[in-house]
Amino acid sequence: MNTSSTLAIDLPSGWETAADRALAIDGVIMILGGPDRGKSTFCRYLLGRARAESRPAAFIDGDLGQSHLGPPATLGLNFYPPRPPDDSGLFPDVLYFIGQTSPPGRMMELVVGLRHLADIARRRGQYRIIVNTSGFIGGPAAHRLKLAKAESLTPRLVIGLQQEQELASILAPLQRFRPEAVLTLPVSAQAQPKPFQQRRLYRQERFAAYFQTARLRHFPLEHLAWLGFPFGQGRLLPAASQQWLGQILNHTPVLRAEEVAQGFIVLVDRRLTESDLAATEAELGQKKIYWAQWRQLEYRLVGLLDRHLLTLALGLLPPSPWNHQFLGIVTPLPADRLSQVKFCRLGKMRLSPDGQELFGANTRFAPADGPVGA
Structure with missing residues (x-):
């Protein structure tokens, strides 16, 4: 199998030697680079080489915005074999x-998630783990994130x-x-910058395809533990x-x-004012009010997790009247797996x-990233 021709690329200097070294390793191989530097292409090249040489591998896609495994806003893990090297499936x-x-804003979760997936790969007997990362490399926050991943x-x-x-x-601290x-390694000559609108369109198409078969499902609130605001932090x-x-x-x-140590978390049907x-x-004295307006949560992206905190599927909170017994979520999760959902994690x-991102003037809902009244 000629991997370079399969991927239709001209291999830059050093790529083959780097692949030789990487595939001889039983451990994590972490790929770094800015936006549009060919990280995904190099990962596919590694996986193609691994398949041609009968070397099993696991691949973790850590690029939240331009992911090739799963929908955006997630991390994905695949095993090769049985997956083909060019697999870019949504599931x-x-x-x-x-x-x-x-x-930014979810860096701790990102580091935890990458480690969690690597541990899963090891538990399943795969120790050659290729990890692709995002193009977020500029500034102190990016440096802290990359070093924390390492x-x-x-x-x-x-x-x-x-x-x-x-x-x-x-790289300097790692090299020291x-x-x-x-x-x-040098960047492939075929790596071309993608404009912002093209990146957004890619995300929209991936989200739309993921939710194409989604249906409205109802989950009993008494059996659903929430991770993140607004529920599940205190006594009802x-x-x-x-x-x-x-x-x-x-x-x-x-x-x-709900009552928490600092005060109360409330879900209301109108926006609270500063005077309220x-x-x-x-x-209330020293007690604080943390609040969210129910309609601010419409169309919010959520993760549906099992008892091990593994993500079963993504979902959307549709516009609907509040129901104190059931929570309606639009999700592609099959009906026979609904009982596996134990946690709901609120996204931002x-x-x-149809997969379009709603924010700012493009939506009639005000932002609600965390306790609005905090």
Whole structure:
């Protein structure tokens, strides 16, 4: 099998030698590079070589926005074999939900998710693990993230695809401790910058294809634990206490309320004003009010997780009246697997049913990234 012709690329200098070295390793091979530097192409080349040489491998796609495994806003894990090297399916062997398409704001979850998938690969007997990363390389936050990934994954080999010396500040700490474990490679001449609109369209098409077969499913709230705001952080208040809280919130209907150490988390049907909060917190003493408006959560992307916190599927919260017994979620998860859902993780994105990202002036819903009243 001629892998280079299969991928229709002219291999830059050093790629074949780097692949020889990578495929001789039982351990993590981490691929770094900025946007449009050919990281995914190099990963497919490695997987093609591995297949041609009968070397089993696992591949983790850590690029949230331009992912080739699974829908955007997730991490994906595939095993080769049985998957073909060019597999770019929406339903990988294992999925890990992050909930947004860029690392800032979810960097801790990203590092945890990558380590979680690598551990799964090892438990399933695969120790040659190729990890692709995002093109987020500029600035202190990106440097911290890449070094945290390296510390968590403990790669046997780090391969950086760079133009000029754009990865120098990220690779320098790694080279200082293990210079033999870091390689730099030139970028393929076929790697071309993609404009912002093309990147957004790619995400939209991936989301639309993922939700193409989705149906509205109803999950009993009493059996569903929430990870992240607005639910599942405290003790659910009885109906009488919710009514009392609504009265002191300027007669605001409270749909759901939980008591936490710092105060109360409430779900309401209108936007609370600063005067509402000030008056309520004055009456409550030191207690704080953390709140969200139910309609702000419409079209929010969520992850449906099993008891091991593995992602079974993604879902969307559709526009609907609040129901204190059931939560409606649009998801492609088959009916015979609904009982496996034990947790719901709230993402930071909103999507229309056709995969368009809703934010700013493009949606009638105000942003709600976390406790709005915090």
